[in-house]
Amino acid sequence: MSRICKDGFDKECIKEQREFYGIAYTQNVLSGRWKYVILWFLKSTERRYSEIKTFLGDISQGSLTKQLRELETDGLINRKVFPEVPPRVEYSLTSKGKELIPIIDLMEEFGKRHGEQVD
Structure with a gap:
């Protein structure tokens, strides 16, 4: 699985891990102690x-x-x-x-x- 970088996911990761991408995207957007x-x-x-x-x-x-x-x-x-x-x-x-x-x-x-x- 590809790592998330400061610019998000690479396109290959999104294609290969489509079922995982949604939760990983949401987690990435909300990462940070105070965001929630x-x-x-x-x-x-x-x-x-x-x-x-x-x-x-x-x-x-x-x-x-x-x-x-x-x-x-x-x-x-x-x-x-x-x-x-x-x-x-x-x-x-x-x-x-x-x-x-x-x-x-x-x-x-x-x-x-x-x-x-x-x-």
């Missing part, structure tokens, strides 16, 4: 950078910026910059990003059912 949580946080409304940073707490500015850029590059979120001083930036889900929400909701339900319970 960012998408979940954006599912109901657009959010400003500072709101996302506050919600995630201990994520560094560099890590958050990297995760947001990758999500934008993969077409899962929109980044809207308002021409104001200071600049205001809002993030929202694209239609492609919204298609992942049922999967993330299932992950949430699985975690609630099978994760560690805190009393």
Whole structure:
């Protein structure tokens, strides 16, 4: 099986591993410690950078910026910059990003059912 590089899968891998490609593609798009949580946080409304940073707490500015850029590059979120001083930036889900929400909701339900319970 071919490895995933920064540019995705090579065409030969896609042809040879067609049944595996779908799950590998999805895993590649969502790889990153915070991406699932960012998408979940954006599912109901657009959010400003500072709101996302506050919600995630201990994520560094560099890590958050990297995760947001990758999500934008993969077409899962929109980044809207308002021409104001200071600049205001809002993030929202694209239609492609919204298609992942049922999967993330299932992950949430699985975690609630099978994760560690805190009393």
